[in-house]
Each structure stands twice: as C-alpha cells, then as structure tokens.
Amino acid sequence: MNLRRLLTVLCVPIVAIGLAAAPAEAATSVTVKPDPTYRQQPxxxxxxxxxxxxxxxxxxxxxxxxxxxxxxxxxxxxxxxxxxxxxxxxxxxxxxxxxxxxxxxxxxxxxPAGTTRADKDWWTxxxxxxxxxxxxxxxxxxxxxxxxxxxxxxxxxxxxxxxxxxxxxxxxxFNATDEQLxxxxxxxxxxxxxxxxxxxxxxxxxxxxxxxxxxxxxxxxxxxxxxxxxxxxxxxxxxxxxxxxxxxxxxxxxxxxxxxxxxxxxxxxxxxxxxxxxxxxxxxxxxxxxxxxxxxxxxxxxxxxxxxxxxxxxxxxxxxxxxxxxxxxxxxxxxxxxxxxxxxxxxxxxxxxxxxxxxxxxxxxxxxxxxxxxxxxxxxxxNWGEIQVPFDCPKNATLQTCQIKTNTKFNTMRNFTHYIKPGDRLVGVNDTASTAAMRGEDLATVVHTNADTTDQDVTLDLSGFRNVRPGASVTPVVTDVTGALKRGKPVRVTAGKATLRVPARSVTSFLVDGVSSTAPGTGLGSGRPVTFTGVQSGKSLSAENGSLVQRTTDASATAQRWTLTDRTGRYGNRDRFTITNTGTGQVLATAGGAVTLAAAGPCDPAAQWTLSTTGDGTWTFVNAATGQLLDVTGESRADGARIGLYKPTNGPNQRWQAIAG
Structure with missing residues (x-):
C-alpha cells in the first residue's frame, strides 16, 4: 500500500441514449466472444x-x-x-x-502512565x-x-x-529490509x-x-x-x-x-x-x-x-x-x-x-x-482514489465547506461494480479489453473498454451458448466524458450475434437478456482430440516411450493427439482433467518429480491436471499432486526436448496452444 488516491461528486443520472446497431465508416470494430466453458469460481x-x-x-x-x-x-x-x-x-x-x-x-x-518508546516489554x-x-x-x-x-x-x-x-x-x-517483527x-x-x-x-x-x-x-x-x-x-x-x-x-x-x-x-x-x-x-x-x-x-x-x-x-x-x-x-x-x-x-x-x-x-x-x-x-x-475530500475538515463542516469530488474512475468502476454481482461467475473472453460474467446459467454482463479515439462497433458473438431466446437482447450502459452509466436502447440478438456502437474513450456494460447455457460439443472437455503446440517452440506435446517430449507438429501423428475428461466438475476454471493420449491410451501423470504416461485407471491427483487460460487460446497445465506446471526443460526449442515439471513462471515454455481436430 504505497502513497495514493483521488476525485468529483455527482451521481450522473442515467438517461436514455441511442446506440446504433449498424456499423459506420469511421468506427473501428471488434468481436467479443464469451466462453461459458471456462468459468471462474463464484x-x-x-x-x-x-x-x-x-x-x-x-x-x-x-x-x-x-x-x-x-x-x-x-x-x-x-x-x-x-x-x-x-x-x-x-x-x-x-x-x-x-x-x-x-x-x-x-x-x-x-x-501505563509514563510509558515511552524505550518501554517495549510491558504489554501482556x-x-x-x-x-x-x-x-x-x-x-x-x-x-x-x-x-x-x-x-x-x-x-x-x-x-x-x-x-x-x-x-x-x-x-x-531503520533498514527497510531488516526483519521488523x-x-x-x-x-x-x-x-x-x-x-x-x-x-x-x-x-x-x-x-x-x-x-x-x-x-x-x-x-x-x-x-x-x-x-x-x-x-x-x-x-x-x-x-x-x-x-x-x-x-x-x-x-x-x-x-x-x-x-x-x-x-x-x-x-x-x-x-x-x-x-x-x-x-x-x-x-x-x-x-x-x-x-x-x-x-x-x-x-x-x-x-x-x-x-x-x-x-x-x-x-x-x-x-x-x-x-x-x-x-x-x-x-x-x-x-x-x-x-x-x-x-x-x-x-x-x-x-x-x-x-x-x-x-x-x-x-x-x-x-x-x-x-x-x-x-x-x-x-x-x-489522481489517486475515486473520491476526494479534504482530510482536515473542521467539526462544523458542511457539504458546502467540505466539498466532495469524484473523478472518472468513480464512474467507470461502477460499470463493473453495478453489473457484476457477488455470486456471478466470470467466464473466458477472447478480447483483452472485455470482461464477461454469468449469473447461474445466464450470460448477464459483458463490460468492454474502448480506449481508442474513435467510436467502435462491438459485435458480441454468443455462439458459445446453447439457448438464445427469441427476443434476446443486449442493452448498453455507457460511461464516457459526457456522463456516467447512460442507458441506451436494447439491441436484438440476431443469428447469435448483436452489434452495438460505443463511443470513443468509453466503458460500456452490455446487459444481456435471454442467452444461457453452454453449447454442446464446446470446450476442451468435449471429447474431441486436441493438439497442444508450444508457444515458445512451435512444437507439439508428444507421447514417447512412456514419457512426454515436444516434436515437430504432425497432424497425422496420434502420439500428438490428446483427449481431456473433466473429473471433478463442469466448466470450472479449477476443474481437474485427465489427459489421455489417443495413440497409446495412457494418461498424462507425474511420478518421482517427472512427467510420465501411465495406464488409465483410478483418478489419483498425480494424473489430474487443472488448466488455465487468459482467453487467447493458450493454456498452462497445473498438476494436482505437485502444484507444478508442464514445462519444456531448459526452455529448449529442440525437436525431442523433454517435458518436465517446474514452478509457474509465466514463461512461453509453459504455455500451449490448443488446436482441435
């Protein structure tokens, strides 16, 4: 908690505004796709x-x-x-x-009376x-x-x-790195x-x-x-x-x-x-x-x-x-x-x-x-803080003499805190400027930031959801330099999509109505074979003689194809998966601090993995028994380099692109 904070007091009233559902020449465009197969904890x-x-x-x-x-x-x-x-x-x-x-x-x-800084052993x-x-x-x-x-x-x-x-x-x-307790x-x-x-x-x-x-x-x-x-x-x-x-x-x-x-x-x-x-x-x-x-x-x-x-x-x-x-x-x-x-x-x-x-x-x-x-x-x-007031107002202060101000952080933060509620589950999103949340099985909110100096056409791609009710709609609530939390007109979802224009330099909460559940056959646990290609090396995870290596990607090699089975839940970001090689039928496991391939059998933690993604299509694999991650040993790019275990580093040798099919 270093030094900080700030800023302006107005709850700006919510007013109706019209946001065009059709694109315009001057606007940039982005597609935002929430992923209900990757749900964070409540x-x-x-x-x-x-x-x-x-x-x-x-x-x-x-x-x-x-x-x-x-x-x-x-x-x-x-x-x-x-x-x-x-x-x-x-x-x-x-x-x-x-x-x-x-x-x-x-x-x-x-x-006790007379205690000074030199007295340090009186308290019981x-x-x-x-x-x-x-x-x-x-x-x-x-x-x-x-x-x-x-x-x-x-x-x-x-x-x-x-x-x-x-x-x-x-x-x-007196020395900032000496133990103080x-x-x-x-x-x-x-x-x-x-x-x-x-x-x-x-x-x-x-x-x-x-x-x-x-x-x-x-x-x-x-x-x-x-x-x-x-x-x-x-x-x-x-x-x-x-x-x-x-x-x-x-x-x-x-x-x-x-x-x-x-x-x-x-x-x-x-x-x-x-x-x-x-x-x-x-x-x-x-x-x-x-x-x-x-x-x-x-x-x-x-x-x-x-x-x-x-x-x-x-x-x-x-x-x-x-x-x-x-x-x-x-x-x-x-x-x-x-x-x-x-x-x-x-x-x-x-x-x-x-x-x-x-x-x-x-x-x-x-x-x-x-x-x-x-x-x-x-x-x-x-400009620290969202609200600002003098910390030396007298005991007879009033709202006129002890003025309160808020800044634009107060406004944009409410786009999140008003519309993503306790109990909601955040879900994966392909766009780094967006946050999405489900409430139960319903998609509730997508909060999107347009930091550009031009308007932006935002297309919500809702194809990851099973149910799109007739009349499903998206209502924008916009904060920009002209005001806070301005509610616009609903836009209908058509063919699983809704496109809305948002102003330059704005934050918008898209309130979704009528979209729910997860589309069948989606997500890594759908049973479809997947190839995992290393972000650093461009080579793929491959089963080889009871262990795991990286090999030049070969779409026809069954040793490089894997199926994932969710063993502990459904669509959760902390679910545990078994990862089975389609060529050998063995599961990915750990033993003695090394990565191995073991016979399929009872699900012990050594053969269970939790997967993490930032929404960019790459994944890390966290072993349930060791807490360590799959890691290309020595950050090697070589064909045949062994895959081991290591603490998380956020390195590209620990991230893998999932390619289905």
Whole structure:
C-alpha cells in the first residue's frame, strides 16, 4: 500500500441514449466472444480497505460522512460489499505525530502512565488493563454505517504495535529490509490481532471471514528515519518488513490463535505488493505455513506475471483475492479527464482476466484532496482514489465547506461494480479489453473498454451458448466524458450475434437478456482430440516411450493427439482433467518429480491436471499432486526436448496452444 488516491461528486443520472446497431465508416470494430466453458469460481465481490479514509473522515459531521459512506458502499455509489478493517499498531505515547493524514490508525492497547518508546516489554496478552476496547472510534463509525451492506469482512495489519517491533516504531525498521517483527513477540502479535477481531465482532455484531497479519511484507518500502532531535521524520505510514522465513512462523501462529479463541476466520496472506514478490513469498513458506493459509492475497501495483499467482493458487488449492490496488493514471490532478477512468477499467479487466481472483479490492476509494492537489504529493498534483475530500475538515463542516469530488474512475468502476454481482461467475473472453460474467446459467454482463479515439462497433458473438431466446437482447450502459452509466436502447440478438456502437474513450456494460447455457460439443472437455503446440517452440506435446517430449507438429501423428475428461466438475476454471493420449491410451501423470504416461485407471491427483487460460487460446497445465506446471526443460526449442515439471513462471515454455481436430 504505497502513497495514493483521488476525485468529483455527482451521481450522473442515467438517461436514455441511442446506440446504433449498424456499423459506420469511421468506427473501428471488434468481436467479443464469451466462453461459458471456462468459468471462474463464484465471485465474492468488490471491496475497499477502510484504513486511512475511515480514520480521517469517521469523525466528520453526519452530512459529510454519510455522503462519503454512500458513495463508497451505497447502491448508487461504488456499491462495494467487501470491507477490510485496518487494525492499527500505534506508536509510543511520547512519539510526536509524523504519519500522513489518516495513517495514524490507533493501537488497541493502554500503556501505563509514563510509558515511552524505550518501554517495549510491558504489554501482556489478555490483560484487560492493557487493552483498549473502545479504540479507533472513527474507523468503527464506518463499520457500523456499512455493516448491513457488507457481506465479507477482513481484518488486516500494516504493522505490529511499536512494542512488538524491532525498531520501536510502526513505520518500519531503520533498514527497510531488516526483519521488523520481534522474534520473541510473534505469539503476542497474533494474540493482539485476535483480541481486536473478537472485540469488534462482539461489539458490532459482525463476523470476520479472514484475518491478514501482513501487508506488502517482503519489500523495501518500510523505513523509519530519525531527525536530529531523535524523533521520526518518516516514513509516513505504518509498515513492517517481514520476510518469508518469519511469515512461515507467523501464519500458523495466527491460525492457531484464531482457532483457540473460537473464531472461524481463516488466515489470508501475504498481501504482497506484486505477483513476483508474492511468488517469492510462497516459495519461501514452509509446508505448515502453506497449509495454515486459508486464502492467498496479492496486490497488483506491479502488473507483470499475474498468471503466476493464479497458478500457484490453483496448485495449492487456495482461493485468491486481488486485495489491494490503486492508481493515478494521470500526471496531474483532474476530475473530468477520461484517462484515469480508462486506466482503472484496464486495471480491473486485466486483473480479473489474468489473476482469476474471487474478489477485487480497491485500496482507498477516498483520498485526501489536500494531498492530491498541486504541491501536495507532487508539484503537479496526482489522481489517486475515486473520491476526494479534504482530510482536515473542521467539526462544523458542511457539504458546502467540505466539498466532495469524484473523478472518472468513480464512474467507470461502477460499470463493473453495478453489473457484476457477488455470486456471478466470470467466464473466458477472447478480447483483452472485455470482461464477461454469468449469473447461474445466464450470460448477464459483458463490460468492454474502448480506449481508442474513435467510436467502435462491438459485435458480441454468443455462439458459445446453447439457448438464445427469441427476443434476446443486449442493452448498453455507457460511461464516457459526457456522463456516467447512460442507458441506451436494447439491441436484438440476431443469428447469435448483436452489434452495438460505443463511443470513443468509453466503458460500456452490455446487459444481456435471454442467452444461457453452454453449447454442446464446446470446450476442451468435449471429447474431441486436441493438439497442444508450444508457444515458445512451435512444437507439439508428444507421447514417447512412456514419457512426454515436444516434436515437430504432425497432424497425422496420434502420439500428438490428446483427449481431456473433466473429473471433478463442469466448466470450472479449477476443474481437474485427465489427459489421455489417443495413440497409446495412457494418461498424462507425474511420478518421482517427472512427467510420465501411465495406464488409465483410478483418478489419483498425480494424473489430474487443472488448466488455465487468459482467453487467447493458450493454456498452462497445473498438476494436482505437485502444484507444478508442464514445462519444456531448459526452455529448449529442440525437436525431442523433454517435458518436465517446474514452478509457474509465466514463461512461453509453459504455455500451449490448443488446436482441435
């Protein structure tokens, strides 16, 4: 969670607009084809961290804070249903304020009179005299305000309390890569978090689904700098470096503490800043830590290699959340430019397509206007957040004196959050600028981003669905520079297709009615033979003497043809398949860390594979027993090169083009 956020307050009314169903000369064109044979897990929903925005605004006058809560969690606002509650660590009583506005989230402890930063061994877990059950009233105001709208709660920590850290400050160590959690205080830290969680549950009538004791832990972000007077001058937020080895101790301890307290909350981790460091954390975890983590969380401040957490989660049998991201997408403060809105739409679309998370969580929808204006975070200003308000409004503030603004991210995000609902299942799409969702067996929504400077004719190809009811239609809901969520006229589906024109630089939610179920004979599990050709080598998977190699593609070679049988479900992105060679009748399996061909028989995990795709026709194969992927050994392009197993890398030597027939 690095520095961020931003921007404009208007719920623009939905008005009828006419979108032409016929193409025009000036428009570009694209065909979008949803694939109901590749369905992600039921979607948990959309969320945000309370944290700084709640700390800064939870004590505002009712008119202001109620408006803000409605903009984030209300049905006409962002319509979020997941909330992450930040359990503050808290600096020592004698440390002057130095964190950014909102970031000084209170700790839940009561120090004896005269306690200073030098006193780090006074706190005892479970001692009522040293625990403050009334801590953090501002964030808790938000909790009460939104609890009837929130379906999933997560508690998370950015830093342990100062007395459980090595440096004695919650903003990090004096060296940003030194371990910050005291090795002798791991149990105390988990007891502290558990006591806060149980206190909140009893006081507010909620239940936390998960607790995460980490935030971007294996990074060099969190450093405390001291001034000449010995007091901290930075960093400006709570944070703690906790490397994979200590994570391996902390995660099982957190699970044990929750269980001992009678909580049903799972442990989520590691909330790492990007997919690459997430993978490094996972690689460094012990078997106990992997087993104790009930869900994996990743941030996407770095966007490379998103499929790696996807396949690690599948191989580990863990749910996956994209639990934090935000961005500016503009080098200045601006409330009307479409660049931030288009950037947000691309971020969401890519995260959902490449990560396959079961939740998408914004960092801070509300940002400090003062921090984002020119001269604040930067000379030109910045554009973080979807909503902006000053974090220093007085107690007598009104909506006129404490003005709220939203930017185009607020508008385009609602194209997703209003029309892709909890319980929906995202499905594969051939187009990288589109997201599609089914509700039950019905195709419900396709959200499409046109970042071009010209209009675009979008053809929805619905041939992958079995049932297209007479009168089936597609209704566009458009956000562009002229307004938000503008509902257009329905367009009839004809011959399994509907073509609609969307404006330049826009995000459109296509609401589909009357299209359902999966067309027979489609998908990799249809029983049709398939050839898998390597993306890197251009050569195909081939059975050879009981093992697997790559060979120059030969359409007539039965050794290169495979049939897939879904053994655990139907059309799910985490289903397990057996993969049978049509020439030998053997199934693809693993034994002793190698890829083998085995006699067909009972379905043990070594002979089961989960397949992943980004919608581009290429696939990875995740073995159910090992969690590893099919991998061309040494990234070889040679004819006859052996196929082995390796951790996911997102490399082209792990991806295979499926060619049916």
């Amino acid at each position: 979607f948990d929903g959309w969320g945000a961290s309370l944290a700084w925005m709640a700390e800064a605004t939870g004590g505002y006058p009712d008119a202001v804070r109620n408006k803000l809560a409605d903009l984030v969690f209300g049905p006409d606002g962002l319509n979020l249903n997941i909330a992450r509650f930040n359990v503050g660590g808290g600096n020592a009583p004698d440390v002057p304020a130095y964190l950014r506005p909102g970031a000084a989230v209170p700790g839940w402890w009561k120090a 877990p479970g001692d009522a005299a040293e625990f403050d059950p009334k801590a953090d009233p501002n964030q808790r105001w938000w909790l009460d305000k939104i609890k009837n709208r929130v379906t999933k709660w997560e508690a998370f920590s950015n830093s342990p309390p100062y007395f459980q850290t090595v440096s004695g400050y919650v903003s990090g160590g 005291r090795s002798d205080k791991i149990g105390d830290f988990t007891a502290y978090l558990t006591q806060v969680v149980r206190t909140l549950e009893r006081a507010h009538g909620i239940k936390f689904a998960s607790v995460n004791p980490l935030n971007e832990p294996n990074t060099n972000y969190w450093k405390t700098a001291l001034g000449a007077d010995g007091n901290p001058t930075g960093g400006r937020q709570e944070g703690a470096h906790i490397g994979p080895s200590v994570q391996s101790q902390l995660i099982p301890a957190m699970a044990g503490a929750l269980k001992a307290a009678g909580s049903r909350a799972i442990v989520s981790a590691p909330d790492e800043t990007n997919p690459d460091i997430f993978a490094a954390d996972w690689a460094g975890w012990s078997a106990d830590a992997r087993a104790a983590a009930g869900r994996l969380n990743v941030h996407t401040y770095g966007t490379g290699n998103r499929p790696v957490p996807r396949d690690l989660a599948k191989g580990g049998g863990k749910p996956l959340w994209m639990s934090e991201v935000g961005g500016s997408w503009l080098d200045r403060q601006d409330f009307t430019d479409m660049d931030p809105g288009l950037g947000m739409a691309k971020q969401i679309t890519d995260d959902l397509r490449l990560l396959e998370p079961s939740a998408w969580v914004s960092w801070q929808p509300i940002e400090d206007y003062n921090n984002m204006k020119p001269g604040g975070e930067s000379a030109a200003g910045m």
